[in-house]
Amino acid sequence: xSAEGGTTGYxxxxxxxxxxxxxxxxxxGVCTGFWSFHLDTLLVSGVLGLVVFGxxxxxxxxxxxxVPSGGQNFVEMVVGLVDQQVRDTFHGKSALVTxxxxxxxxxxxxxxxxxxxPVDFLPVALQAATGNHEMPFKFVPTTxxxxxxxxxxTVFVISIVMGLKVKGVGHFMHEVxxxxxxxxxxxxxxxxxxxxxxxxxxxxxxxxxxxMYAGEMVFILIALLGIYQLPLALxxxxxxxxxxxxxxxxxxxxxIVYMSMAAESH
Amino acid sequence: MNINATLIGQAIWFALFIWITMKYVWPPxxxxxxxxxxxxxxxxxxxxxxxxxxxxxxxxxxxxxxxAKEKSSDLIAQAEKRAQQxxxxxxxxxxxxxxxxxxxxxxxxxxxxxxAKQALRERVAELAVAGAEKxxxxxxxASAHADMLVALKQDL
Numbered sequence: 523x524s525a526e527g528g529t530t531g532y533x534x535x536x537x538x539x540x541x542x543x544x545x546x547x548x549x550x551g552v553c554t555g556f557w558s559f560h561l562d563t564l565l566v567s568g569v570l571g572l573v574v575f576g577x578x579x580x581x582x583x584x585x586x587x588x589v590p591s592g593g594q595n596f597v598e599m600v601v602g603l604v605d606q607q608v609r610d611t612f613h614g615k616s617a618l619v620t621x622x623x624x625x626x627x628x629x630x631x632x633x634x635x636x637x638x639x640p641v642d643f644l645p646v647a648l649q650a651a652t653g654n655h656e657m658p659f660k661f662v663p664t665t666x667x668x669x670x671x672x673x674x675x676t677v678f679v680i681s682i683v684m685g686l687k688v689k690g691v692g693h694f695m696h697e698v699x700x701x702x703x704x705x706x707x708x709x710x711x712x713x714x715x716x717x718x719x720x721x722x723x724x725x726x727x728x729x730x731x732x733x734m735y736a737g738e739m740v741f742i743l744i745a746l747l748g749i750y751q752l753p754l755a756l757x758x759x760x761x762x763x764x765x766x767x768x769x770x771x772x773x774x775x776x777x778i779v780y781m782s783m784a785a786e787s788h
Numbered sequence: 789m790n791i792n793a794t795l796i797g798q799a800i801w802f803a804l805f806i807w808i809t810m811k812y813v814w815p816p817x818x819x820x821x822x823x824x825x826x827x828x829x830x831x832x833x834x835x836x837x838x839x840x841x842x843x844x845x846x847x848x849x850x851x852x853x854x855x856a857k858e859k860s861s862d863l864i865a866q867a868e869k870r871a872q873q874x875x876x877x878x879x880x881x882x883x884x885x886x887x888x889x890x891x892x893x894x895x896x897x898x899x900x901x902x903x904a905k906q907a908l909r910e911r912v913a914e915l916a917v918a919g920a921e922k923x924x925x926x927x928x929x930a931s932a933h934a935d936m937l938v939a940l941k942q943d944l
Contacts, residue, residue, distance in 0.1 A: 567801055594820075621806060666794065
């Protein structure tokens with residue numbers, strides 16, 4: 523809760539990342555250069571990931587084929603759901619696709635779930651703890667396009683590598699230059715292919731970013747209503763449970779689809 | 789939207805988590821789930837087999853029971869027949885033996901009667917002779933009337 527600026531200031535403060543950078547990247551004392559880091563995004567996503575995947579790895583290391591413990595059962599349920607999607611969609615053979623899909627679903631879900639914590643709760647607690655009452659801190663990493671683009675670009679790179687590996691360089695190049703109009707129209711084919719390939723990571727990342735950003739924005743606006751936020755925050759929160767799950771699922775599902783398109787011939 | 793080096797940091801996090809999942813989360817879980825699936829399949833197959841075997845065993849036991857019943861009733865019938873036979877035989881033997889004893893007794897009685905008759909004959913003749921001797925001592929010679937005495941003896 524920023525001390526100055528009123529409503530606009532409050533909203534802006536909530537939408538500002540905690541940025542750090544070296545002095546050389548500063549313009550007028552503000553980090554706007556490329557070599558600056560969103561410390562909140564990096565920390566929250568990293569800590570959440572370490573906790574959740576560490577927990578999963580711990581449970582997996584104790585996994586038995588006998589009667590599973592409650593934790594193992596839960597992890598198996600989540601992993602089994604993702605694996606079923608992969609089996610239904612991806613027909614190639616790859617040791618990477620299922621772990622990739624599991625990572626995306628679980629990680630995006632827990633990061634989105636940070637949205638369910640009331641908007642001022644953690645920032646105010648952190649401000650009180652550090653003594654810096656002006657410090658911005660965004661607790662939902664998926665509202666940072668840096669994160670969503672990092673994920674979608676990684677998926678894009680993996681899909682290209684997988685295409686090259688499964689089809690071989692020759693077949694891959696043939697698809698790039700000779701599909702769908704034949705080798706005589708190679709430049710047009712290449713252009714189509716580039717548009718197709720570039721559109722995927724952009725739509726993938728902007729979909730997640732847009733949904734979460736908008737959801738967060740609604741939470742902030744509701745938080746501005748004072749006492750009236752109570753009857754409004756709950757329904758939006760309940761509705762948001764659906765959105766965070768759905769967005770995690772959509773990101774995972776599209777990744778699987780892109781992987782299967784990369785691994786199968788057109 | 790300001791894109792900056794956070795992108796690189798997030799890509800590193802992402803890669804790290806993919807690696808963790810790929811190495812430490814997915815393989816053990818996959819193995820556990822596949823093993824459990826195999827175990828369940830085995831268990832179901834074993835249950836099916838057990839059920840079949842149980843049905844077969846029930847059938848076999850029913851067969852055995854029926855056979856035993858048949859056999860026992862056969863045995864009882866045979867035993868009854870044999871008992872009757874033995875009784876019949878015993879009856880026959882007893883009858884023959886009884887007849888033999890009766891016949892022996894009859895023969896002995898006949899012999900005794902004959903012997904008694906003979907003795908009586910002897911005794912009657914002697915008595916007759918003794919009586920006649922006493923009568924005739926005075927007047928008749930014994931030798932002169934011997935023919936008549938012999939004829940008398942024959943008549944008795």
